[in-house]
Amino acid sequence: MGSRLDYDESSIRVRPSPRSRPRTKDRPAHKDAVVGMVIGVDRGRWTCLLDDHTVSGMRARELRRTSIVVGDRVALVGDTSGRDGTLARIVRVEDRDTLLRRTADDTDPVERVLVANADQLAIVTALADPEPRPRMIDRCLVAAYDAGMDPLLVLTKADLADPEPFLTQYVSLGVRHVITSTDGDVAGAPIEGLHRVHELLADRMTVLVGHSGVGKSTLVNALVAGASRAIGHVNAVTGRGRHTSSSAIALPLPSGGWVVDTPGVRSFGLAHVDADSIIHHFPELEDGTKDCPRGCSHDEAECGLDAWVEGGHAGPSGRSRLESLRRLLRSRAGDTDDHDS
Numbered sequence: 001m002g003s004r005l006d007y008d009e010s011s012i013r014v015r016p017s018p019r020s021r022p023r024t025k026d027r028p029a030h031k032d033a034v035v036g037m038v039i040g041v042d043r044g045r046w047t048c049l050l051d052d053h054t055v056s057g058m059r060a061r062e063l064r065r066t067s068i069v070v071g072d073r074v075a076l077v078g079d080t081s082g083r084d085g086t087l088a089r090i091v092r093v094e095d096r097d098t099l100l101r102r103t104a105d106d107t108d109p110v111e112r113v114l115v116a117n118a119d120q121l122a123i124v125t126a127l128a129d130p131e132p133r134p135r136m137i138d139r140c141l142v143a144a145y146d147a148g149m150d151p152l153l154v155l156t157k158a159d160l161a162d163p164e165p166f167l168t169q170y171v172s173l174g175v176r177h178v179i180t181s182t183d184g185d186v187a188g189a190p191i192e193g194l195h196r197v198h199e200l201l202a203d204r205m206t207v208l209v210g211h212s213g214v215g216k217s218t219l220v221n222a223l224v225a226g227a228s229r230a231i232g233h234v235n236a237v238t239g240r241g242r243h244t245s246s247s248a249i250a251l252p253l254p255s256g257g258w259v260v261d262t263p264g265v266r267s268f269g270l271a272h273v274d275a276d277s278i279i280h281h282f283p284e285l286e287d288g289t290k291d292c293p294r295g296c297s298h299d300e301a302e303c304g305l306d307a308w309v310e311g312g313h314a315g316p317s318g319r320s321r322l323e324s325l326r327r328l329l330r331s332r333a334g335d336t337d338d339h340d341s
């Protein structure tokens, strides 16, 4: 532990924008601006991490229609000392590498930007109690692909059920997974598999999603336990306990990297996701779409992919890969299935 827990450059994924000097033509030149990463959002205040301290910031007038979310790299001016009672001003949001969002759905009429610049989506699912929800998982996979993030299945409660039958559904998708268990339902019990989770999360920015009761909090607490001292002052600013249930928070991992906990995010509206962004993750099928009719949904009789697969162009697993692809394409339809609990 030690220095890695401090906010040294190596443990923080705050990359200055490649275009660090703003074009004065369209933006006020904030020459004295410093760039930080948003690690918490709470009622119109953004907690931003600078090199070695956190700053509370408000959004400048010209950004009032811009959503600023956890993971965003933002330029700050004004009092950036972070001292008690001070408030800096966010004057710019840097370009985003990835963007996790949800379209409007039944429960929320507005498209939401959820997390920026995260590179991994960990889908936390219990193997039993509660039962896994394959449809929900497929939707998370689609959301990850669409956002440009790598999905990771975190399967908890392996002490209650054998993971193998469940995992067969994901073999042909090639999704990485990690299995955890505890010695029964005992608060504070050590988590088997935690070491492997740490390895998979190291130096990455990982968003955790999962339904209530799957063991997400148990996991987060175990993951960041070693860092709790270092984030003490972060908590003082964002107040993890006070923090509203719908907003995300980024927590630093002792092994480097971040986990973003998204308490309110249990499903994704996927209406915005087009087929291409999913097929892109099936490179051996992507080429086969050239024989499809215009505007093919890739899930219809005229689709060229069946012949492509039968012709052996997608290898021995082509058929099951095509079925998986179609399963994901279909998962976009319908409501958020967030109500089937």
Ligand SMILES: Nc1nc2c(ncn2[C@@H]2O[C@H](COP(=O)(O)OP(=O)(O)OP(=O)(O)O)[C@@H](O)[C@H]2O)c(=O)[nH]1
Residues within 6 Å of the ligand: 156, 157, 158, 159, 160, 180, 181, 182, 183, 184, 185, 186, 187, 210, 211, 212, 213, 214, 215, 216, 217, 218, 219
């Ligand atoms: N048997 C078993 N129980 C576990 C395991 N991990 C967590 N639990 C228990 O499952 C219950 C739910 O865990 P939480 O961590 O609160 O689940 P959560 O996903 O955060 O759920 P919410 O707090 O409702 O969002 C608790 O009683 C945990 O002790 C596990 O690996 N095996």
Ligand SMILES: [Zn+2]
Residues within 6 Å of the ligand: 289, 292, 293, 296, 297, 298, 299, 302, 303, 304, 305
């Ligand atoms: Zn097609």
